Amino acid sequence: MPHPASTAPHLSAQPHAVALRRAGQREQIGLLLLIVPAFVLIAGTMLVPVAWLFHLSFLSDEGRWSLEHYLRMWTQPSYLRTFRTTFEVSALTTGLCILLGYPLAYWLSELPRRTANLCMLAVLLPLWTSILVRTYAWLVLLQRKGLINNWGIGAGWWDEPIALVHNLTGTLIGMVHVMLPFMVLPLYSAMRAIDRDLLKAAANLGATPARSFWLVFLPLSMPGLATGALIVFIMSLGFYVTPAVLGGGKVIMVANQIATDIELFFNWGAASALGAVLLATTLLCIELARRLLGAAFVADAREAP
Amino acid sequence: MSEGTSWLQRPVTATQVTHRQRLWLYATAAAVMAFLVLPTLIVIPMSFSASQYLEFPPREWSLRWYRNYFGSPAWMQATATSLQVAVLTSLVSTPLGTLAAYGLHTSRWRGAGVVSLLLLTPLVVPGILVAIGVFYAYVQLKLVNSLTGLVLAHSMLAIPVVVLVVSAALKSFDLQQEMVARSLGAPRWQAFWLVTLPQIRFSVVSAAVLAFLTSFDEIIVSLFIAGGDHSTLTRNMFNALRDQIDPTIAAISTLVIALTSLLLVATQLRGAEPGAGGH
DSSP: OOOGGGGSSOTTHHHHHHHHHHHHHHHHHHHHHHHHHHHHHHIIIIIHHHHHHHHHTTBOTTSSBOOHHHHHHHHOHHHHHHHHHHHHHHHHHHHHHHHHHHHHHHHHHHSOHHHHHHHHHHHHHHHHSOHHHHHHHHHHHHSTTSHHHHHHHHTTSOSSOOOOSSSHHHHHHHHHHHHHHHHHHHHHHHHHTSOTHHHHHHHHTTOOHHHHIIIIIHHHHHHHHHHHHHHHHHHHHTOOHHHHHHSTTSOOOHHHHHHHHHHTTOOHHHHHHHHHHHHHHHHHHHHHHHHHHTHHHHHHHHHOO | OHHHHHHHHSBOSTTOOBHHHHHHHHHHHHHHHHHHHHHHHHHHHHHTBSOSSOOSSOSSBOOHHHHHHHHOHHHHHHHHHHHHHHHHHHHHHHHHHHHHHHHHHHOOOTTHHHHHHHHHHHHHSOHHHHHHHHHHHHHHHTOTTOHHHHHHHHHHHHHHHHHHHHHHHHHTSOTHHHHHHHHTTOOHHHHIIIIIHHHSHHHHHHHHHHHHHHHHHOOHHHHHHOOGGGOOHHHHHHHHHHHOOOTHHHHHHHHHHHHHHHHHHHHHHHHHSTTOOOO
16 A cells, blocks of 8 residues: 555655554554464464364375275265264254244244343253253153153053154254254344335235245245254254264264264274365355355354354 | 134234134244253253152252262362363453454454454364364373363364454444544553453453353363363263263253353343443
């Protein structure tokens, strides 16, 4: 940026201009130095180690360049199964969150603002509660001698305890419980922004309520729905705690497989390759979301946590 | 009764949908809200049960699970570690994150955008990958099972949160005020300290609380790098959940819920005070 003083006719202004520019540069450097401590900490504990793991994933056990860790994912059925489970569980979680979250967000968006904010506490409370506390709560409710089975049998609805936990059902219940707020929040803000006069206009033109919902409201709520669905799907891909505790070893997602590779086999190469694929998938989904939804997605995703 | 039916037949929307036609929506919304809230709340009465078995409502009340928790050296050690690490993490990540946010906000350097993205990566990269990355680094650096290691790793996870919260506050703050202070002779750091910081202090305090909670709630990284004398509360809880269902966890959960709510309500109330800056 040319400094205005440098073009001034007075020669005596020149040294001042130079000094000013120097001071400006020094200040810019000083401001950048403020970022350094935080950056060094993040680079040292995460960026460098993760880059190193990425490097390890391309080395064979003997230390030579090879793709064996990546090829193994294609050839070993157990790894393929892990990926399939991960996608299935994430997709089911997303679907269930839409099914439960859409009506709730719709109802909330029609309430007066004060009442809606109060009801919003129900959505925010789980966000504030430790994931372990909630996982414990679901174990208490869902296990063989848990409350739901006790109540169900006590009321005569079923005779034998049903297996609600340590399987896919339990994992899904736990994950939907964790992810639902991330679906409701963007949906709610998208629905709040919809001009209800458009629905009146549709009705005025002869549309039934169902038709005006389908043709007017649903398309207008789509950005919120897509944002919520993508956040839920992307975050579900990396889940570890819920499947580990509520899945009882039967639901092995990529994150669980990575942990097992390290804890049991100390196989850094295999774990790193899985991690690289997980990260690549996550980034791909984020990029896809950004393309589809533009800046709105990034803004919403940042508000989410 | 007649009043009830008339309410049902009253239109609720401008398109003449009646409450009766909306009942399914009310029922679904209520059920989903119950699904979100009740499971967490059920832990609280269960923690005061005298029985080892899970029953609700408990037939007899007692504090035995709380006595169990406070009498157990392992749980006490883990709680002390968790609190210590969370406080230290908050003390490390709040100033570092605030400085970085200020630097990024005021710098005209073109690379600032890239750096701010890199600072946010711990939020994007899947937790398990961060965990094994940290574990790998700590094996080389001999930081596994150490307090320092935990604080550094948790600070790495908390800094992005602080950066986001403080950046948002800076965006709504008018930096011209700092220019005024400087034109009156204050050096830049003094202008920041006396003019900017007091006005964004509510956000900085919120960021500190969130950093504390980020550390206190953290599970995956702690599972890998916390152990021995420095096991954390979350790590012990996770392992206990995998083994058997010990009602002591209900007592701990209740205490954790109380602590979290207290912290969040306190920051919210402070923010609601007239004259407290930020938003």
